[in-house]
Amino acid sequence: MDLQSLTLLVEILDAGNLSAAARRLKMSRANVSYHLNQLERSVGAQLVRRTTRRAEPTEIGLRLYQHGVAIQSELLAAKESVTTLGQGLQGRVRLSVPSGYGQLVMAGWLIDFKRQYPGIVLDVVFENRIEDLLRDEVDIAIRVVPEPPQNLVAREMGPVRYVACASSGYAEKHPLPVQLDELQGAPVVTAAVIGRQLRVSAYQGQNLGEVRREVILEPTLISENFLFLRQAILAGLGIGLVPDYVVQEDVRKGDVVTTLDDWRLSIFGTQMFMLYMPNRQHTRAIRTFIDFILERVRAPGAEPEDQSQR
Incomplete structure (x- = not known):
């Protein structure tokens, strides 16, 4: 057994399967499989359980993997010590x-x-x-x-905290939702997961007395770019559902107002x-x-x- 063999084992288990390990090592899958078989033959025990989707370590394979990771870390630390001698952190x-x-x-x-x-x-x-x-x-x-x-x-x-908000101009012309269910019919501006129905979770209270509600939304404007969502909210395009840091300064200046403040809102977690x-x-x-x-x-x-x- 040598360092190269241990490195191969570490790469296979880190990657999760032989094909992914082959891509990382810039080898063919057949070559990776051959070297793994040679390592297992030299050890005299199966090290990796192969399935069609995953490569998982046996008990002895896990022990060798841990040794391999430790050795790689020590070698990396030694290399860093030499290359950065007399220099700042690189x-x-x-x-x-x-x-x-x-x-x-x-x-x-x-x-x-x-x-x-x-x-x-x-x-x-x-x-x-x-x-x-x-x-x-x-x-x-x-x-x-x-x-x-x-x-x-x-x-x-x-923790993550979402807020329901709108521009002050929008709030002057349109009533803001004061009940969670009113979000369903409102023009919502927010982010969403492509291909999934958008659900906002809302929490009120603490611990055993906590109330949890879930509302399904159909936004009028969706984007993963929160700077763009902020612009849309300030332009008065609808009710924003965004992390509070996105509009924190705008709320402070009075350009944006919040609603449903009694609820803790969450979309992604x-x-x-x-x-x-x-x-x-x-x-x-x-x-x-x-x-x-x-x-x-x-x-x-x-x-x-x-x-x-x-």
Whole structure:
């Protein structure tokens, strides 16, 4: 058994199947299968259970995988120590952030991070989809989800709060909904999941006394771009259902008014998470970035993170 064989095993189990591992390793699937068979023959035990869709470790395969990840991490740390000797922190972080949250809340943090660590390359993708981090070669993703995927490490970044709102001009000409059911017939401006019926969940009260309602909506304007949704709300096109940070400044100035304030509203989930792969060899750059962002989230007065979403 050698390091190359352990690396192959780690890549197969991280990727989830032989075909995905072959693409990552730039090998043919048959070649990956051959080398895995050779490794299992040298060990004298099956290491991976193959199905048509997944590759899962046996007990001994999991132990070897853990050793392989640890060895890779040590080698990576040693390489970093040599290459960065006498230099500032260097490396690369590929980050996926939601379009609105990334632009309106995180942009300042990312700029501050770059100023503090100029040697680290930040590769930032603005998108709202939840995709396979390995497939997209993303180190960290920031997302709102009802429940984080079990195969990922999820670090909480604070609760999410939606608001029902409209421009002051719209409110002068049209009655705002004061009951949840009135949203069904209102011209709603919001984001939605393509191909799914839009449902807004509403909560009132706390703990055992909490009341939960769900309302099905048919929006008049839908977009994943929250900056565009904000413009549409300010233009008086309808009732906005957006994370409160999107219109926070407009509410403060009186350009936007809110309604249904007794309800806690949610469309995509009630919690923001930082997601990344478990047992993945993280560079010092990635670890530093994770710590930096979580410190910003928990800093006193960091209001946007406590009320944020996409």
